Amino acid sequence: MRPLTLWRYEARRAGWAALLGPPVAVALGVSAALVNTMPGDATKARILLGALEMAVPLAAGVGCASLVGRDPAVELQLAAPTPYRVTLLRRLAVTLVWAAMVAGLTAAVLIATGWWARWPANHGPFAGQLTWAAPTVGLGAVGFVAGAVFRSPAAAGALVSTVWTFQQLFADLAQEHLPGRLLYLFATTRGPVPGDWTGNRLALLGAAATLVALALVVLARSERLIGEEDE
């Protein structure tokens, strides 16, 4: 186990966006619920859960997309005995754990105030935490691998944003067939087949693990990381 100080430094390296993104995302989601004019608690609850299932993953995904490609001391990092991809993995972990803390705390508040239960497809207070965990890890992994491939936070962030938007705008079409349903990010608040939910959440986590492994393979080629990002 490496000293806590190292993790603190990596948290700073993850950047302000990784730190501010999740709370800002939750704040925007809660604001949307507050100004929502459509009747019914279920609609408001859906928007609140949507803040966790949609807004937090977007913030985490864009944050993870910004981890590769803009490290001013990359040459020192690559010459250090601590492998740089392990360092990047630490930054990924810090980004996701912070998003999880913000989402988890928000979920606890929603559960305590009863808003969690007001969305009929809430999947309970425990397994229901996969509402935010699976898409956050999934989109975070998409951002991380895109960053590793492009070495450009702008391009990787653009790709994460586009994938997220596609799933928003084409929710029905994206879930027409089983593979699409399994990889759909917003199955809790916009999933038409409740029976697929657990499979969907596990598939997202599995896909995330695969993408992170792929990113680590790409990052093993240290030569690609030297110099200005490819953007």
Next chain:
Amino acid sequence: MRIEISGLTKTYRGGVAALDGLDLVVPTGMFGLLGANGAGKTTLMRILAGLVRPTSGRVTVSGHDMGTGAGRTAVQHALGYLPQDLGVYPDLTARQFLDYVALLKGMDDRAARRRRVGELLEVVALTGDADRRLRGFSGGMRQRVGIAQALLADPRLLIVDEPTAGLDPEERIRFRTLLSQFAGRRTVLLSTHIVDDIAQTCREVAVLARGRLIFRGTVDELTHRARGRVWSIVTDGPPPAEGTVVSALPHDGGMRYRVVAPAAPGPQARPVDPALEDGYLALTAR
């Protein structure tokens, strides 16, 4: 740590050959590396630091094969590296930056790390600025931070690429002395454009040109390459057309030129003793 390089080739995307069949042995002690821009020095440094993989050829450092992951990791545990273009984290203070790099180098013991960071800040004369953010540091101060981080884990192999760039004359002299004292039974590979840095610190030197080794020997041997080829000429006319002008100084209404040329560049030219810079120019001007 003895470095053995054989048949080393590095070709970048687009077919640019940075190193072309390089064979070189670097013994323990201070070793200088000279060469023009694009000669392949930085690529060689990066290969030795484990950042870049060669296209072909073999590099071993103290018996560790740099072509394997285990070999690179073993070398990186013993390595201090100062890249040519040092990037730092501007939001960290000098002390925090060194503390972070020390952690990356595996110095997990907090007390030992703090002690070492403090010592090195003293060595590079940054104790008074240790708690200022690097954002506000001048180029020379950043370079001193770079030197300190390279020395953090008491490396047995120190690779420094243009280490005195941006340093004032006093800092440069101090750094050269530091390197020489540090070398001892360690290996220090010093790559630079500044021939005087090599002249003042290294006994042995290699010269690269277009990715190939064109000289390997002692500093004196390189200097002797220019024996009988260095001329001083005073004229109020244009500079000599033959040879390479090393320096030009105003002199009695005219100019005194120091020229490296195979033959006297004019009837007034008189031979002078060569310096290392002359030897380097005599070698590369061929």
Next chain:
Amino acid sequence: MTSQTARALGASLRYEFRMQVRKPSVWIVPALTVVLFLLIGGSLLRDLFDPDESSDDARTTVVGLAVQVHTLLSIGYGCLLADRLVRDDRLRVAPILDATPARPSARLVGKYLGAGAATAVPILAVYFGFAAAYAVHTGAPDALGWALATCAVVIVPGLLFVAAFALAVPLIMPAPLFRVFFVGYWLWGNVVAPDMMPTLARTLIHPLGGYPLDALLDFHGIDGGDTWAGPVPGATLNFLRPDPTPTTAWLSIAVLLALAAVALAGGHAVRARRA
């Protein structure tokens, strides 16, 4: 504008355009978006050549295509441009540029137009490529004329609006955070129904171009049943939703361009204060 300012603007525009247009990511991101677009059933890119899915009317089809292309590809457009201005400081070229006689404002406008135009090239290539293919496939050359008109009054003003904010806002917040805000804004300000929550959708400040779509291009969706601009019963911000007429359509375009100018001026002021 003095001749030196014009020269600086022109030089900056050309340099920024060339630098941006050769970046792989400027092409890869729209290309991947188009691949996703084609994979998704129901997108006009795929349905363009299916008589059962696309409209019989060339105008409706190419304007509808513009709406989808604009909605989706503009997200990548804004994200890709988000750090072009802060990048100068990061790469330490800002002091060098500041030492030139070119006025900073001229360089800023040159960067805005050059980088913005270069990043728009793939979007316009996709749009006009598909519009041309449609024109050939259906034997309707007027489709290209409608595509040009749609580009002029809908896509270009929208992209100019996005580019200005994408350049300026990251001066006051980290670029990744801007990307999160931008995506959220894009959906909220363009797609969210006005009767659901207060939104800028269907107002004069609608970068998807609701007013020009409605009043200048007479577009009401592929099926002809959609409303793109004007007051919505029970919605807030209806004071920003006058009835769609050609005058309000041009006003909407002018508002977008004015807001873009304000954003750029704000960015210029922030940089000047920091210098």
